[in-house]
Amino acid sequence: MSVKRTFIPAIVAAAAVMLAGAVQAATLENLERERGIVIEALLDPSLTPRQRQDKIAVSKRRLVDLERMVLRDKSLAERHDPVVRKAFDNYDLTFLIHASVEKNAALIDHWLQQVGVSTHTLMNARLGRR
Amino acid sequence: MENRSANVPDLVKVILWLAAIVYLVMALTLPAAAGTPSWQPNASERLVKLPSTYLKKAIERDFEESDLAAAMSDVGSRIVGKSRTLEDLQAAVEQAEGEVKTELRHQFLAEKQKFIRLVGERQELRQKQIKTRIRVYEKLLAKLERRGAGSSPAGEKLLEKQKQARQRFENSVAAVDMKLFGSAAAGESKYARDYSKNMAVIETLVSAVKKHPMSAEPEIDGRPISKQDYLRQLIANNGSSLALLDQEENILGYMAKLVALDAMALAEEVAADDGGDDGVEMGELSVSSAVDFFINR
Numbered sequence: 032m033s034v035k036r037t038f039i040p041a042i043v044a045a046a047a048v049m050l051a052g053a054v055q056a057a058t059l060e061n062l063e064r065e066r067g068i069v070i071e072a073l074l075d076p077s078l079t080p081r082q083r084q085d086k087i088a089v090s091k092r093r094l095v096d097l098e099r100m101v102l103r104d105k106s107l108a109e110r111h112d113p114v115v116r117k118a119f120d121n122y123d124l125t126f127l128i129h130a131s132v133e134k135n136a137a138l139i140d141h142w143l144q145q146v147g148v149s150t151h152t153l154m155n156a157r158l159g160r161r
Numbered sequence: 162m163e164n165r166s167a168n169v170p171d172l173v174k175v176i177l178w179l180a181a182i183v184y185l186v187m188a189l190t191l192p193a194a195a196g197t198p199s200w201q202p203n204a205s206e207r208l209v210k211l212p213s214t215y216l217k218k219a220i221e222r223d224f225e226e227s228d229l230a231a232a233m234s235d236v237g238s239r240i241v242g243k244s245r246t247l248e249d250l251q252a253a254v255e256q257a258e259g260e261v262k263t264e265l266r267h268q269f270l271a272e273k274q275k276f277i278r279l280v281g282e283r284q285e286l287r288q289k290q291i292k293t294r295i296r297v298y299e300k301l302l303a304k305l306e307r308r309g310a311g312s313s314p315a316g317e318k319l320l321e322k323q324k325q326a327r328q329r330f331e332n333s334v335a336a337v338d339m340k341l342f343g344s345a346a347a348g349e350s351k352y353a354r355d356y357s358k359n360m361a362v363i364e365t366l367v368s369a370v371k372k373h374p375m376s377a378e379p380e381i382d383g384r385p386i387s388k389q390d391y392l393r394q395l396i397a398n399n400g401s402s403l404a405l406l407d408q409e410e411n412i413l414g415y416m417a418k419l420v421a422l423d424a425m426a427l428a429e430e431v432a433a434d435d436g437g438d439d440g441v442e443m444g445e446l447s448v449s450s451a452v453d454f455f456i457n458r
Binding site: 091092095096098099100102103107108111115116119120122126128129132133 | 333340350353
């Protein structure tokens, strides 16, 4: 009887603590890092087309997983910092792979479109001094 | 120098007086404080997180371990003993005669008075218990409501955006899988494989949790209610217990009044018995018996 009295509250307390303490993985930070690497690969003039393609293919697989981790991360609902706000302000830029596949566009085309660079804007651009 | 040495005994005197006063105050207040049984439950975060059905039990368990519960149990057992004494005395009074009967009736009244005092003591402790319980429930309710009202408009907006993003993701995930992992060459990643495996386990566990009797949502009239509503219900129930306790105090008051009346009656009877012959004489000298004085001249 005394064993019951001693252990049951202890077990309940432990369970409550376990429920309360969710695993804190920096999912969004990891995604941002990987996204930075992909964009760098997209813009790096020193890479040959083949090298760029290989680099993007590797990052793309990682990005799919990281994007899903962020979208499934419930701890982000409790974070109201600017990083999270900025990330969810623009789905198309944050979740590059999912958005590009959804729109049936190549990754580079999708990204350029999102940052406002299109064939039309490029054709209209003029070289000048600022 | 002399002046300073003259001041030293004065200072010692003042210190001694102060020490005596402090000792006296402590001696007067400490036993009173130590003698009052208490129950001081904490409306902790752990309680807020507990399932509704377990919440009440956890508070009751905390109470059972308190000084107040021990005092209530002690008074309860003394009341049981006292009611047995009263039963015995009542039976004895019915069988006794003469002076022994008067003595037993006196004792019976004295025991009744003690019984009422004990019941009054228990009422006070119960009142303390219920009031403390209500205070804990109110604190828990306030915590729950603060939690619900904690998000700002900006936070709400962000939550809504996250919800929309998840919705959009859920709608496109099948198409993305088909396009990215459709070919045999590009299989699923370790994360995707493990995620699906874990998801199946989680779903089994979630259904087990839902079916578990301890996670059953509390109900009122067969309808499930939220934790806040459950706490409000508990507060209302305890409020009605307090009201009933108040009514029971009235009953005790009437009991005490009856004991006082019985005591007065007993005192009158004893006085009448002590009067003895005077009473008989008074009876003989009644007004009706004196009528003859007025008729026969």
